[in-house]
Amino acid sequence: xxxxxxxxxxxxxxxxxxxxxxxxxxxxxxxxxxxxxxxxxxxxxxxxxxxxxxxxxxxxxxxxxxxxxxxxxxxxxxxxxxxxxxxxxxxxxxxxxxxxxxxxxxxxxxxxxxxxxxxxxxxxxxxxxxxxxxxxxxxxxxxxxxxxxxxxxxxxxxxxxxxxxxxxxxxxxxxxxxxxxxxxxxxxxxxxxxxxxxxxx
Numbered sequence: 001x002x003x004x005x006x007x008x009x010x011x012x013x014x015x016x017x018x019x020x021x022x023x024x025x026x027x028x029x030x031x032x033x034x035x036x037x038x039x040x041x042x043x044x045x046x047x048x049x050x051x052x053x054x055x056x057x058x059x060x061x062x063x064x065x066x067x068x069x070x071x072x073x074x075x076x077x078x079x080x081x082x083x084x085x086x087x088x089x090x091x092x093x094x095x096x097x098x099x100x101x102x103x104x105x106x107x108x109x110x111x112x113x114x115x116x117x118x119x120x121x122x123x124x125x126x127x128x129x130x131x132x133x134x135x136x137x138x139x140x141x142x143x144x145x146x147x148x149x150x151x152x153x154x155x156x157x158x159x160x161x162x163x164x165x166x167x168x169x170x171x172x173x174x175x176x177x178x179x180x181x182x183x184x185x186x187x188x189x190x191x192x193x194x195x196x197x198x199x200x201x
Contacts, residue, residue, distance in 0.1 A: 006034045025108050028115065035123035042131045063185050066176050070189060073168055074196050080164040116198050121190035128153045128170070129177040129186050137178070146174035169193060 010030035015023065128149055136145035150170030154163045173186045180186075 006037060007031055010034060028112075032115065032119060032123060035127050039123065039126045039131065062179060063176065063189075066172060066179075066185075067189060067192060070169070070172050070193055071196070073165075073172065074193065074200075077165045077168070080168075082161050082163065113198075116194050117191060121187050121194055124153070124156075125173065125177075125183055125187045125190055128156070129173060130183050133174055133177055142178060146171060146178065149174055 153170035154166040
């Protein structure tokens with residue numbers, strides 16, 4: 001709850017300071033800043049690598065299997081898109097046109113590219129997997145913890161149309177974190193997913 005209040009306060013402050021900037025751009029910046037603040041606030045959890053759940057470390061081969069599953073889900077996920085546009089809130093100011101980035105390299109186009117390919121994967125994995133999923137795993141079972149953190153991950157994208165798609169990605173990322181006991185693998189997987197979305201759609 002505090003996370004969403006922080007986002008709202010940040011958006012209002014940005015809108016007051018930069019009234020000419022589109023609200024969707026300000027919301028994306030506010031979300032990223034909110035993630036950074038929450039990650040710093042939960043830093044004591046970030047330093048803990050222990051799990052209550054006993055799981056063997058998986059090899060890179062298992063990670064590649066999860067990577068392949070993510071690619072397969074990417075290919076079939078359009079079948080699961082919900083077509084209710086009135087419930088969709090677009091907060092991704094990222095352009096999906098590399099020509100626009102090269103022709104008009106302003107702060108928002110460059111930041112949008114960095115945001116999709118680097119900033120969001122790192123911040124979201126630190127928040128949803130390292131903070132939330134780790135905390136849930138210490139109190140609840142694996143399946144409940146992964147499902148709950150994935151639901152929160154889906155809701156956090158504020159995109160009802162793609163909620164099922166984000167839920168499945170959240171599960172894949174949660175399983176990756178649980179199986180590898182490392183935050184680096186889900187960050188790499190998240191970068192891969194976002195890169196597919198950016199370059200192939």
